[in-house]
Amino acid sequence: METSPARGMKDYLPIEAALRDWMLGVILETYTSRGFQRIETPALENLDRLIGSGGGENEKLIFKVLKRGVKLEIAGADENTLADLGLRFDLTVPLARYWAHNQPKLPPVFRAIQIGPVWRAERPQRGRYRQFMQCDIDIVGEPSVLAEMELITVSVEAAARLGVRNPVLRFNDRRFLDSVLDWAGVPSEAGPAVLIALDKLDKIGPQGVLAEVARLELGEKASGNLARFLEESSASEELPMGFFAEIGLDEAVVADMVAIASLSACATLGGTKLVFDPTVIRGMGYYTGPIYELGVAELGFSIGGGGRYDEMLGRFGRPAPACGFSLGFERISLYLHEQGAHGAVGAPQVHLRISSPADYPIALAMADRAVARGVRASIEGTSKKLRAVIRHLLEEREGAVGAPGAWIAVVELSGADLKIHDVTGDCPELSWLRD
């Protein structure tokens, strides 16, 4: 019997789940301390809400759920009549529906936290799964760039508190990209293809991008202008104000970019670099303004990203400006794991071993006293070798996050006799176990 999880999905060992719980706690604490409020939405949405939501390529990757109840008529039916629900592929579309449904009960400017699994039927790879957790924060009702500034600073703070070192936040603006395409003379129907080519700049280089653009046969003028744009397209901490002026970029867009760039002076950003990167595109079709991605040098993919999607909420009947930032939980967990964080939260620990059920009550009393002191306590029989138990305890402590290096003691208890094994070599006096 095959026992591995379904393709692209994962089981988590206790030690892995503990790391995830710790991460979740840090993220929630960071977000709530900045005034964001947690909400929950269902994993399933009506299919017609997922399709046509502006999810771009992701709409092709929806896991569809068959109709249930009365017998399904399979023969001759297509998938659209057989399925009416789908697993969400992100948390933004559900949030838009949520806002439309609950807006009267929500604050005028709503700061939402949404943490949960999403599903995409992609071909799995490292750092890329078919079920993965996203940690979204969104601000609904704030039209100005203040919302982006808040999302970016808070998300970067969360990443820093998780132990992500030297991240880089690359930002761009959909309105700038539209403006570039317009200035270059790219017909609107060729826009998406040009953007896709542009997105590959870091992989295939300027020549590669130009080769792809040439294939689109946009004509001499547009190609030439795009080549000119590529010269200006190096990611940089300085905004190319001259180029902005040259293409006649709207002053309001320039002002927003200046505001975002100014965040590099903020304390909570710590060592995070903020760079303007004209090649940040992002696939979601629903973005309308600033867009951004958070990355680290060690990984070949981003650990977070987001943008403004002012038009999407209107699709659900209640128009409102909105933008969001999503942290990639699995990718950050992968990063932390590769940085050596293999373990659980390491609070001090007493492991009590008893050889007879008669000793359970007294062991329980000791465990209670330990717990009252903030010490984890577990009670177990002696069916396993002491050696194996100790080895496993030390293994779990290895690379622990939260309270790394906390002491561990194994206490063998038999009637009135206590034998204390100082597993970590630094455990304190445990006389309080008896009183």
Added chain:
RNA sequence: GUGGCCGUAGCUCAGUGGUAGAGCAGGAGGUUGUGACCCUCCCGUCCCGGAUUCGAUUUCCGGCGGUCACCCCA
């Protein structure tokens, strides 16, 4: 979804057309200085299915899973 590589013990990996090995880990026991050392024994449908073959873990095909590159993205 397309293409490449890969899939042998819990882990890291050898190996072979005649049903399999090492190191570490685990289990049972012995010794003991009982969290050390040493000793004995145990632990594998060689991913699944089909084909070729007297015979396949080893070749071929298909599937499943992983990984890398596309694509896209958290």
